[in-house]
Amino acid sequence: MEEKKLDINSIIGFVLIFGILMYMLWQNQPTPEELEAQEKAKQEQVETEQKAENQESSLATSSEDFSTISEPDSTQLTDLRNKLGAFSYSASLPSATTKETTVENEVLRLKFSSKGGYLSEVMLKNYVNYDSVPIYLIKDKNVNFNINFGTTDSRILNTRDLHFQPSITKNGENTIVSMKLKVSESKFLEYRYELKPNDYMIGFTIRSQGLNDVINSSQEINLDWTLKGYRHDKSVQYENRYTRLTYQHEGNKVSKLGQMGDDEEDEEEVNWLSYRQHFFSSILLSEKPLEKVKLISNNLVEDEEIDTVYTKLYTSKFPLGLEGGEVNQALSFYYGPTDSKILKKYKKNLEESIPFGWGIFGWINKSVFIPLFAFLSGIFPYGIAIIIMTILVRIVMSPVTYKSYVSQAKMKILKPEIAEIQAKHKDNKIKIQQETMALYSKAGASPMAGCLPALVQLPVFYALFMFFPTAFDLRQKSFLWAEDLSSYDTIAELPFHIPFYGDHVSLFPILASIAIFIYMKMTTGQQMASQPTQEGMPDMQKMMKYMIYFSPLMMLFFFNNYASGLSLYYFVSNLITIGIMLVIKNYIIDEDKIHDKIQENKKKPKKQNRFQKKMAEMMEQAEQQKKVKGRKK
Structure with missing residues (x-):
């Protein structure tokens, strides 16, 4: 009887303790005003994190924006001079961090890497692939753009390993992206990109200033442009049939490298070369014919069930000439659809990169x-x-x-x-x-x-x-x-x-x-x-x-x-x-x-x-x- 009483008392005690705890929780619950304040604080935190993320991915465009970054100490500067010679100045600038600059127009979104100064991402804003993913012609390091040159102090350098200082300016409606590899504030190698509104063509100039006593003019300055073409169609084998390196040479003569296997060709003069990926193309054009161009195409699709990311690996190599000891090469990039209506507008014979068929077949x-x-x-x-x-x-x-x-x-x-x-x-x-x-x-x-x-x-x-x-x-x-x-x-x-x-x-x-x-x-x-x-x-x-x-x-x-x-x-x-x-x-x-x-x-x-x-x-x-x-x- 005593045990039974004890059990009842224990149960009553537990119920009372639980009731007290629930009452205390109810009393201490936040008011609507406090809940609103907490929600606002969370939103502010999310916005702060997003802003920090955007700042991290979008590179500032002038050296003043890096004024808070500490400069290299004397030991680091000595190491840089031993390694890079005159170009150690560029590596000592606050911009010498591998970040990206983003610009866009109505049809393109572009990213430029400060390390190498090249286009590191190209997205076509109006198109998606077979899986509804935006079309990227360049992304995730599928590209290599490099200038190999010698210096007067017997060094061999590659621009892909060096840090460029970016800046963005406006020329009317056009956006100018300047990437400078500096020896000093007045001496540099510059990649100058010009993006027009609603245009797939990007103006591109390679020029140097004050480097006639830095670059060794007795050695060839070679430019390499390599690109692995992404698959965009449902059938990678079918897409690969119409993915070819096409180029114009000897006036208006248009030729192509092998359709399915590996192929290479040496040409004395090339006006433009197209890395065609079936319905989309990456084209390099030159105002003056490029001389002694080596063109290479490697097939990356051997098994359709396994090789499903890339179609072909394209490579172009050619020397850059010097004028008075300086580089001055006027080029252009086209990143866009392989559409004859669009390509015809540029009046560069680019529509001939489309395989309409040879002779009478193409004419029909x-x-x-x-x-x-x-x-x-x-x-x-x-x-x-x-x-x-x-x-x-x-x-x-x-x-x-x-x-x-x-x-x-x-x-x-x-x-x-x-x-x-x-x-x-x-x-x-x-x-x-x-x-x-x-x-x-x-x-x-x-x-x-x-x-x-x-x-x-x-x-x-x-x-x-x-x-x-x-x-x-x-x-x-x-x-x-x-x-x-x-x-x-x-x-x-x-x-x-x-x-x-x-x-x-x-x-x-x-x-x-x-x-x-x-x-x-x-x-x-x-x-x-x-x-x-x-x-x-x-x-x-x-x-x-x-x-x-x-x-x-x-x-x-x-x-x-x-x-x-x-x-x-x-x-x-x-x-x-x-x-x-x-x-x-x-x-x-x-x-x-x-x-x-x-x-x-x-x-x-x-x-x-x-x-x-x-x-x-x-x-x-x-x-x-x-x-x-x-x-x-």
Whole structure:
């Protein structure tokens, strides 16, 4: 009974203590005014931390801003002089800390490193990559910009290891960033950058002042510019195909280094050089041609599943000339989209860095398809513009399709007669060829007539093959299920990687492959029906049967990682071609009329041209030689 009482008393005691504690907490809780004061104090602390962070990342732009930083002591100064000679002055300045200066306009945000004085970060403000991350052409030390030179006190120095003093000024609306590597306040090597409003081109001058007795003029002053190109597209392999070092030399001649492997070239004079990363470019231009330039391109993508950060490593090396013992080199940098409309504005032939195709293929793109697509896409959505352009191309090419089909129809009608000739002269191949050619000549038919239309279409086919992967306007433009017409569309992700195909399934290549299969089934079937089998020749019918299946399969694999805009074009193009062929076959071509016309032509005396006469003479001579050999035996 006593134990029970004790337990009850203990419980009552604990309850009373808990109640007292809760009462004390309630009494001591902060008032609304105190809570507001605490919140304000927290906000001020956050703002103070952010301000300190911004001050740390944004470098002050004059030496006065570093007046609180302690100067090196005498021992440190001695060490700097022993190491850097005259340039120890620059290392002793308060700005000799590795920080960055940030400036920007409407399209670019730039950071300059005080150590090395070069552009350490370039962000394009209006673009993002496939993963919605801002486009950086330079970031995280993917660049090296260095001048290697000798001094009169027998030192070899690199600007990348030396500290430049930054300053920012204004020239009208332009922002001037000056990075000076100083020997004294009046003697220095300067990188001068000029950024204009809403412009991707940055003026860049390298000049020295008062260094004629510091820089050794008997040794070459070499500039190295190295850049590792970041991947920006969904498929790094596809992007890498259109990532190339391109340069203009010998006047207006434009050349490129290797597309996929490693390559290098030495050029005597270069006007500009472009580190093209598919849809974005880093271009160095010079007012005077750069002399003795060494250009190097190294492929960094060996395995698409592993190498997914960088595409290529670009390197350019060239000497800087001296004038009166001083450096004075006027250059410019372009960091921006590989867009022909923008590049043309600079009137430096920079648009030629875009791979439109060589010769007639490039001319077709620049003169026909680019203006046509620009017009259509200004009126219609981009996917619809592709379809309309495809329809127009097929209508223009329909006479060629018609001629090809007529030629095949003629060959089909003549096939029985050719078979008779082969049976009649089965032991005399020369006679078969003579009579077959005579028949073709009288009937106005030719086995080559069906091939010529296909050859006529090749320039258009190849031009469009180059147009779609380089059309900047298609970048990140959606149509139906395709999120980006400049990249592949995806309807399913695979849990594994198929060699040459990828780890996804694209629908447009599947549709294009089906359309190609139907088209080839129609055309190849017609060709097989019209082509006679010749003894001693390869079995063309068998080869054509293989092609019916091989071509769509190749399309399916090859285009799975290509631009969906290109697959859309091939799909629509083949559908239209199938429709045109059905109309020609069922409503335009009458095989009976063609047969009657052939018979009429055969009755007319046919005058042979010079080539036909020569061929007939050669066959006749071969026939005579064969007879002579037969007699000797």
